[in-house]
Amino acid sequence: MKEAESNKILTDYLKKNLKKGYTEDSLKWALIRQGYSRTAVEKSMEQVHRELAAEAPVIKEKPMITREIVDDETPITPSKPWYKRMFGL
Numbered sequence: 001m002k003e004a005e006s007n008k009i010l011t012d013y014l015k016k017n018l019k020k021g022y023t024e025d026s027l028k029w030a031l032i033r034q035g036y037s038r039t040a041v042e043k044s045m046e047q048v049h050r051e052l053a054a055e056a057p058v059i060k061e062k063p064m065i066t067r068e069i070v071d072d073e074t075p076i077t078p079s080k081p082w083y084k085r086m087f088g089l
Contacts, residue, residue: 003040010036010044011051018048 010031017027024045031041083089 007044011047014048
């Protein structure tokens with residue numbers, strides 16, 4: 001198998017399993033234990049990062065910032081600690 005085909009197979013495998021929820025490290029070490037070279041796995045992982053970054057949507061909306069004016073004349077009452085609320089003290 002040629003290197004390009006091998007990288008494509010590894011890239012597809014990594015993308016599929018990352019979408020399933022497996023961690024990068026677990027996939028990396030599983031492939032290394034199966035006999036793939038560390039450099040081939042790392043190159044494929046970099047390619048996966050590039051492809052997933054290209055697929056990510058661009059956020060065009062800006063977040064809404066809201067402000068609240070607090071009246072200085074209203075006293076702030078501290079809440080009771082959790083143990084006093086729990087035991088009704």
